[in-house]
Amino acid sequence: MRYRTLDSKLIIETAERLEERVAERFPDAGLRGVAAELVSLSRDLAKSAKALEAPIWWLRGAIVAAIVIGALMFLFVGTILPLGRLSRTHDAIQSVQGIESSVNMILLAVIGFLTLIRSEERIKRKRVFRELHGLRSLIHVIDMHQLTKDPAALSTHFKPTAHSPARITNAADLARYLDYCSEMLSITGKIAALFAQSVNDDVVINGVNDIENLASNLSRKIWQKITLIESRPPASQPAPAPSPAIHAASLPPHASEP
Numbered sequence: 685m686r687y688r689t690l691d692s693k694l695i696i697e698t699a700e701r702l703e704e705r706v707a708e709r710f711p712d713a714g715l716r717g718v719a720a721e722l723v724s725l726s727r728d729l730a731k732s733a734k735a736l737e738a739p740i741w742w743l744r745g746a747i748v749a750a751i752v753i754g755a756l757m758f759l760f761v762g763t764i765l766p767l768g769r770l771s772r773t774h775d776a777i778q779s780v781q782g783i784e785s786s787v788n789m790i791l792l793a794v795i796g797f798l799t800l801i802r803s804e805e806r807i808k809r810k811r812v813f814r815e816l817h818g819l820r821s822l823i824h825v826i827d828m829h830q831l832t833k834d835p836a837a838l839s840t841h842f843k844p845t846a847h848s849p850a851r852i853t854n855a856a857d858l859a860r861y862l863d864y865c866s867e868m869l870s871i872t873g874k875i876a877a878l879f880a881q882s883v884n885d886d887v888v889i890n891g892v893n894d895i896e897n898l899a900s901n902l903s904r905k906i907w908q909k910i911t912l913i914e915s916r917p918p919a920s921q922p923a924p925a926p927s928p929a930i931h932a933a934s935l936p937p938h939a940s941e942p
Contacts, residue, residue: 689881690874690877690878690881692726692730692733692734692878693730695726695730695871695874695875695878696723696726696727696730698871699719699722699723699726699871700723702719702722702864702867702868702871703716703719703720703722703723705864706719706864707719709857709860709864710857710861710864713861714829715829715861715864715865718822718825718826718829718868719864719868721822721825722822722868722871722872725818725819725822725875726871726875729815729818729819729875729878729879730875730878732811732815732879733815733878733879733881733882734882736808736811736812736879736882736883737882739804740804740807740808743803743804743807744804747801747803805885808883808885808888809883809885809887809888812879812883812885812888812891813888813891815879816876816879816891816892816895819872819875819876819895820895820898822872823869823872823895823898823899823902826865826868826869826872826902827865827902829865830861830862830865830906830909832849832851833851833852833858833861833862833865833909834851834909835858835909835912835913835916837851837852837853837858838853838855838858838913838916855913855916858913859910859913859914862906862907862909862910862913863906863910865906866903866906866907866910869899869900869902869903869906870899870903872895872899873895873896873899873900876892876895876896877892877896879892880892
């Protein structure tokens, strides 16, 4: 069962390790602050997802109390028509009207009870989407940090303007920076999946899938940049000068004679 569920502790540890790696390689970059925020958000959302697994006891108690009170009202107010009066002819019309009103009230009561029963799902659903809103915002912040990391800046023909942002001119560092952004996006998807694991609701699962699709699409765009960096041809080096023996062997016979 260990690999059938997500462990929030391991997700947090992965985010913390990623923050340390970003701090070691890019100590002055803004991506370091984003990694720290990802660690803080992962801790908060892990607690929120764990809290959603427990039932809302006060709400369930209120629902049970409402059902009991409604049943007592049907018994003592007289909305349920006594069956003994149905045999009297002069009360036939009143009996039919009483049965119709009773059926209508019973249907309305059933609908009301079902609404109360599903109120816990709606409350948890609102909590989930409130937490996912912050996670979605962080995903867009990560995308903003990789937005200006263009592999075209590695070209010798690239000429920055006066308002160009700071560029990473080393191919290895640029690829590592983009890889860190991709890892952050992957972690955000795993954090969102914690809510789908805690709340078994179709609407929540669809919302989590939207978060994961957003992170996957942005990560795919980042990996296109990494692929462009890795496919760049190596820097050209001057060809070695030919040795005198090879040079002499390549000359015509008459040219090599003294």
